[in-house]
Amino acid sequence: MPDKHSIPNNQGAWLKQLDAVRLPIPAERHLQVRRALGDSRRTIRDIADLIQGSPALALAVLREVNKRQNGLGDPAESLEVALTRLGLKNAEALLERLPSVPEADIPPALRQLQAISQHACQQANGLFASRLARLWQDIHWGSLLFLAPLWTLAAAHPRLFEEWERRVLANDEPPVLVERELLGTSLMPLCLKLAERWHLPDWIVQGYRLLVEDRRLLAKALHVARDTDHPLARQQRLDEDENLRRWLTQPANTIVLANGLALSSYHAWDSPHSMRWQRLTALYMQVELDELQQQVHQLAVHSARQQKQQDLWHPAEALLWPWHARRLGPSTETADAPTTQPATSDAVEWKALCANLLSTPSPFVNVLQLSSAARDAVVAGGMRRVMIFVADRTQSALLGQQGHGLSADSAGLKLEAAQSQVVRRLLAGAGQLRLSPANVAQFSPLLPGNLKALFPSEHLVLRSIALNGKVAFVLVADQDGLPLSDASLQIFGKTAQCIERALMLFAGRSARG
Missing domain, CATH: 1.10.3210 (Hypothetical protein af1432)
Structure with a gap:
């Protein structure tokens, strides 16, 4: 959708245009403040606290008061002072002149x-x-x-x-x-x-x-x-x-x-x-x-x-x-698109899958759909064997939900935190572990045996993705045991960021729903 205003090309024209812009106020906040202004039990402090939830509305009140003073006297330095000078009736009239817009449309x-x-x-x-x-x-x-x-x-x-x-x-x-x-x-x-x-x-x-x-x-x-x-x-x-x-x-x-x-x-x-x-x-x-x-x-x-x-x-x-x-x-x-692309024929598909993860509102009905899309994005990013685990409600185990390039018996694989220090670390918070010949002797004994059987490799990457401080997914991936290049790891990291963002969007949609 094109911008509503033509683009000026000098300071004077910009000043004129931007001075006339009326910033939109989220409809829900607009209604709350309007009710508060009509409620005789609410104090100036109460109303000021409510207004500051919308920075655009706070700016509008301060601009209105200081415009009325026309540069005479000190400008209002706080919202409480501005409301006191403006008066609640004038504040209510100002509010009615400001555009009330659903937040999603801003x-x-x-x-x-x-x-x-x-x-x-x-x-x-x-x-x-x-x-x-x-x-x-x-x-x-x-x-x-x-x-x-x-x-x-x-x-x-x-x-x-x-x-x-x-x-x-x-x-x-x-x-x-x-x-x-x-x-x-x-x-x-x-x-x-x-x-x-x-x-x-x-x-x-x-x-x-x-x-x-x-x-x-x-x-x-x-x-x-x-x-x-x-x-x-x-x-x-x-x-x-x-x-x-x-x-x-x-x-x-x-x-x-x-x-x-x-x-x-x-x-x-x-x-x-x-x-x-x-x-x-x-x-x-x-x-x-x-x-x-x-x-x-x-x-x-x-x-x-x-x-x-x-x-x-x-x-x-x-x-x-x-x-x-x-x-x-x-x-x-x-602003949120992936920035590194796979050096394979899957680049276009990977980019499209990441864009789907970042779609607003979230297109996913449930976590199973989201994890399926996440697996496809990781595979398109160049990983040949992938397993996406979900954390159980108690954050004490990981349950295999989506796999690719693995044996049929990998479905439903369970990793217990009590039996593996690495699993405990992955469930503790967002983080990443990369296995390589340089550290495999250190970390391999700490991995669950069933996971090592699934990924018999010295080149492996494990990454946990959290939402609101709790781990939701753990991604485990490799390239059929081949060494992981820096470019491959960067693409994997970018894909994981998209999955994390998709989780946030999905959670926001679920909360609103």
Whole structure:
């Protein structure tokens, strides 16, 4: 479906178009807030808590209040202040003017960006709010709304967000060049102008000014933060630069740091971009990088638990992967499509099977259908012998459900956790074990005898796939005992990611059904 708006090619035209965009509100949240506004028993705090469940609605309220002030006085820095200034009747009238749309009909690009903003808010609250308790409202709302100018862009032109993601994150093209080609202008100055026009909280405007006008200062801070192995030398460099040292104490930096952490982790936790923000945040907080990373990862997991939209990506999922894995790779065509293809005639079939796994809504009626599709994708990816096990309800055994290239008596194979250390590890959480001649002597004695009889091989890969912290599937595969190349393992890993995503989509559909 084509975008509803023509694509401008200069900053002025973009400002005019994006300023006029009315962000859609999920219909269920729209109804809840409308009822709350008409309920005299609800307090301003109650209504504010309900509104913040829809970032677009929170933005609309703040924009409306600050527009009415027309730049006179300080902009409302929190939703409670905004509601108090606006009044409940005016808030109700504003709500009626906003489009109410079923959540499934809101562009995925917009919902994904808002999910990143909610992740950033979680990071900001967890890292900084307790340290700066007096400023927690500024931190909370500033971090949540920092990317708001981009929300309107994703709403009006969702394909541009997907194209930017593919080229900048997956193909590592320079952001400035991509933005000028796609938009006709640079993105950060456009965000700054929108933040100023909407009279967003001062910290948001300061953050964009840093990214646009004070990039040299930011670059110096990032350079100092990089020297994590020599804290004394790093501190001496800060002592020698009073301007930089003073900047590192400014509370307004917290919302830029939180959004930098959330947005960069969207691609990978250990990418150079993500590591730069982690080091800078550790320097700002005066903590060791390892300690900062532990906090950031824990907060990401907490944020993922609160995310109810199963079809969206959350960086916490990548914490279960091998550390150097990437959600996106070169030549990605869509946000969730596999990026490496089998070097066989099965490439087209493999890609189609993975696309079927990622279909929204989930096309599968039951787990048996899903595991059958998963087996076919693994086989099309180049594996010649495959068995997909499902975990039983007690998470104490694995039951063979789908096989390929194996003897007929493999159906119904059962692996007991009590009898194998490897099975216990596979059931403990998502993970992968690769058998090779280098480690087979170590791990072969720990494998169940019936599994070794089924796969008499020194080249084997076992991978457990979890849903909501519990293992659902275990994939066991090989290539008839032949050595597994790095390319084959990468394809297998990408297929497993698709299966994991398919499980999430299936679970979301089942919950709604």
